[in-house]
Amino acid sequence: MMWRIRRKKDKKKKQSALKQSKQEQDPLYTHITENENQFRQIYEDCSDVILHPFSIGGKHQALLIYIDGLSNTEEIDDSVLSPLMTATVNDGEQQVSTLIKNTVAVSDTKEVHTFSDCIQAISTGKPVILADNSQTGFSLGLSKWEKRSVESPEAEKVVRGPREGFVETLTVNTSMLRRKIRSPKLKMQSMEIGRYTKTNVMITYVDGLVDKTLVEEVLNRLNRIDIDGVLESGVIEEFIEDDPHSPFPQTLATERPDIVTSNLLDGRVAILIDGTPFSLIVPTTLYSLLQAGEDYYRRYLMATAIRWLRYLFLVISLLLPSLYVAVLTYHQEMLPTSLLISMAAAREQIPFPALVEVLMMEITFEALREAGVRLPNQVGSAVSIVGALVIGEAAVSAGIVSAPMVIVVAITGIASFTIPRYSAATAIRMLRFPMILLAGTLGLLGIMLGIIMIVVHLATLRSFGVPYLSPMAPMQFNEMKDTLVRAPWWKLNKRPRLTGESNKYRQSSGQKPSPIRGKE
Amino acid sequence: MKRLFKPEKRLLTIVLCCIPIFLSGCWDRTEVNDLAIIAGVGLDRTDNGKIELSVQITNPKAIGGPGMSSGSGQSGQQPVIVKTGTGKTIYDARSKLQEKTSRQLFEGHNRVIIIGKSLAETGIRKHIDFFARFPIPRLRANVFFTDGKATDILKVIPSFENGESAEAARELAELKIGMNVTTKDLLQQLASSSGDTALPKITASKSKLGEGLKVNGTAIFKNNKLTGQIDDKVTRGLLWLTDAIETASVTIQPKDAEGYISFKILRSSTELIPTIKNGKWKMIVRITTEDDVTENETKLDMMDPKIVEKLEKQMEKSIDKRIQLVLDEVQTGMEADVFGFGEAFERTYPQKWKQQEDQWDKKFPEIEVVIKSDVKIRRPGRSGGPQGVPQEKEKKK
Amino acid sequence: MIEKGKISGLQMAILLYPTVVATALLILPATTGQFAKQDMWLSPIWASLFGYLAVMIAYRLHHYFPQETFVQYSEKIVGKFPGKLLGFGFLFFILHTNGMVLRDYGEFVTGNFLKQTPLIVMIMSMAFVCALAVRGGLEVIARSSQIFLPVFIVLFFLIILLLIPALNPKNMFPVMDEGITRSIRGAFVPSLWFSELFLISFLLPYLHEKEKGLKWAVVTTAFIMITLVTTNLFTLLLFGDIASSFTYPVMDAARYISIADFMQHVEAIVMAIWVTGMFIKICIFYYVVVIGTAQWLRLSDYRPIVFPIGFVLVSVSMWSASNLQELTHFTRTSWTFYAGLFLIVIPIVLLLIAKVRHKFPKKQSH
Structure with missing residues (x-):
């Protein structure tokens, strides 16, 4: 596989950026006062950080640091402070840390040695205890903050299938994945991205299914990122794509744990990011962007039919307006005669050329949709569609656009909603406009040239080394049963070749069910 | 190796390359409402040996689009417009005709070619070439012979087919009560060794009940000239x-x-x-x-x-x-x-x-x-x- | 090697198929019909023999120089200077042919669809699109053609299917009333189109599975032959004697389609077929010129010369003929000898020399 060779400059840049927080790398001081001063300095003007000095058993000075609202204060009081303060203490430095370890009734207790360790623990909601005369502190896993409960994903709805979607909290998301894949082979490597946000990013894969070089490449690309903050997976996406200028997304963003799971089982890598329900799956192909998770839960005949419907509407969504322009202004002989005459009759009063008419209506439609998304609640989308129709109707009777045009725009609109992935739908929607212009200049030939250009571009694209158009080009015949059709589950024995090569078979063959014979 | 286009500038380059196409584009663009959709063509011969080309143009106003405020069709509008032009060749006549027509003549939907008696008698081979050479006309157009002037057939307004006599003639041919000859068939027969061919004869029938067309009989062409008619x-x-x-x-x-x-x-x-x-x-x-x-x-x-x-x-x-x-x-x-x-x-x-x-x-x-x-x-x-x-x-x- | 991509045997077959079919599809019935009359459906069968010959020569030469293309091994076979000269001649021939193919495409589109649009716009837009693909390398061309070819074939068969009601089997008879000669005369020009398959000499070095190269080349030649026979047969059955009097018989055949008053005037399908086919064909020729030039000049990367060669290509295609008649005349007369020389004669001579050179050192060592 061809990985892109990255320039080494990037690493140097990153190191210089880290220098400013050099002092945070220092180990903890022995004296508690020095530590306390240091922390007060670090957390200057941070009124939500609470530094609570106390003494263990009345003898050892100690310091508890946590952030208000990120940690469970009741637990801190009950299982940390009260046992420690009432503990009986023997002399000796050695024993302070043992004492804390033995007394604190918290399961997730970790030693911390440096300031940066402490800061990391504190900022994730884990209180840190420091004792006098000890260079070792303890972080306690008592984080607890307000989180959104697990709901059904808004952007990817299904009729049949799991209703849970990822939430903004990484730990909840990883727990959901872990619940789905119980095998210890499910690996999660965590890393921090963002100078200031220090966002926790989790690279997830199933060991034994995934190509090791792929994981390395993902880690490399993520390591290169050096930015202020990661607010959403989209930020990461733009940094790790193969071709950043392409309109097509080269990662699959999803908020459905079941989709992530199935992709992990195909040998792909998922990147989970704290603070957003959207996780990224790499590598991805054009076909995986055109599949809905539900395809695999429906009866396979229906799934196949719907898949074809979706392919058809993909083409319609890309080409219908441009075909309208091309046929109406260049190839009038192609229409059935009666249709042409009624088209001509409908357009008799229209002041604009077909090209302008189409552009006008398509842009209006896009604007309406965008406005609909920003409307306060989900009524928005309905409002925008109704609005479009009303405006279309009014525009027709006012003689500004022709009635067939409104139908074309409406069908195109519906067609673009059938594409399951929002990002792919956006790409197609955007490409529609150059296609309309091409159709307006060169007719059908322009459309053909446009299609050729798009296909050439898609053929050039790779997502983490995997050709974007696979398994269509390069052709993999036995994968056609999961692209052109959706073969029944008991036939889908092999994993996709380019990602699942290390472990080819996903199930044993010959599992086709059949009725029991012989009972009349 | 220096690259011709830096990646950052590639998009700009492509856009710049495309702009001239868009700027100068639209050479062949014709709006539907600038087209005179020809439904039928009639060929006659004038007394001084010129070609008289008549075309039947569909009038979309009369048919009426569903989106139009007036509903279906404006009353008082002729369903078709028949125009004639004369010239040395068909295309010459067509150009003369174009001078008289405010919209661009469009043969892409031409369904019938009617050959008048005057032309049939002097030979049809040389005139049929236009329909196989000019890029727009269809080879599937039906060819008819009429015993009078072709223009008269085009002027008939039958009660069916939205009043288009061309469409009515085509439907009659499709029924195959008489001969059914398309331009392609005619070309094939003319190119055959004998060069003899037959064309269905179309006649206008006028009665009190209304106008109509009928296919009755056949015209026989020997060596591409009309020699006789059979009933x-x-x-x-x-x-x-x-x-x-x-x-x-x-x-x-x-x-x-x-x-x-x-x-x-x-x-x-x-x-x-x-x-x-x-x-x-x-x-x-x-x-x-x-x-x-x-x-x-x-x-x-x-x-x-x-x-x-x-x-x-x-x-x-x-x-x-x-x-x-x-x-x-x-x-x-x-x-x-x-x-x-x-x-x-x-x-x-x-x-x-x-x-x-x-x-x-x-x-x-x-x-x-x-x-x-x-x-x-x-x-x-x-x-x-x-x-x-x-x-x-x-x-x- | 300059080209880092690898293609599979199937992809090579997919690239070769339109290379011959694309041009042939539209004008073949006219070209063969002139000589072969109602035997024209037989002509592609004879012509395909030249295809096999070209494939065999390319394959044998490839056998001696597995990692090299024609431009590279011609230097090794006949020496540096003659080899360079030969390479230049070959590249010029390919460039010229490609210019003519591009011109053919432009003439077809301006003649039938966009009558007012200047030819240069057609040619430049196509050359530009092809240049994008060629810059992407062999893999990209292969993948794009893999997407287009199924569409190409489906549409082609769709046209045939829609024409079936209008076909008249009588047009086929009498079969071979003047013996075999007529159909062989009709096979003359198509056989040179078939010999364009020699271009696999530029694809074979980049094959994944070398051993399957020959198999796929033969398969694709057979498929081309079948396609062309079908094309000729159905235009013949539709038009009979007048088939050869049209400039683009297949196009007129498609115009004749009318199913239930709805499926009519599907010549746009023909254009779609033609444009996609032509795209692949021009890409392959273009690619061969580019990679050949890069090897000829010993460049380390071929991408910088893609656009400059594209400009040369556009000018060649504009200057190659003053009108369609001249272009057609040239392809039917001088070009055939020109092509025969570069695609059949010179490769055979090279192969013989290579064989001799290969054998003699062996004998001396024993």
């Missing part, structure tokens, strides 16, 4: 002979009964089998048809196999008679090979054909034609015996 009845024979019969009815009067019996032809096939024996050229025409009884005026029982057999014999004779009729008129009368005898001989006896090709004109009228028809009556229809006749009185034999 409806003879045309049927021609259709039998050229294997073009589709929706036909045959009515006979049984010898031993009163009244008529009508049959509907289900399918029929005609085979031309040329034979050359001892230098004698002979054509065997083998016709096989399957028929259903559709009407029985007589008292004959249609379920009786014997009666059916008799009827079959009689039908065969009636078909033979029809074909003989056309042979008499066209083969010996006009000496025009519109049946494709020439090609049949060419295909079977390519060598002998080569020798005789030049004398085919002389040879053709002398060819002996043997008709072997085979009629099969398949079903008696919904009733078996005659209707409205008491059981006892049914004729049984």
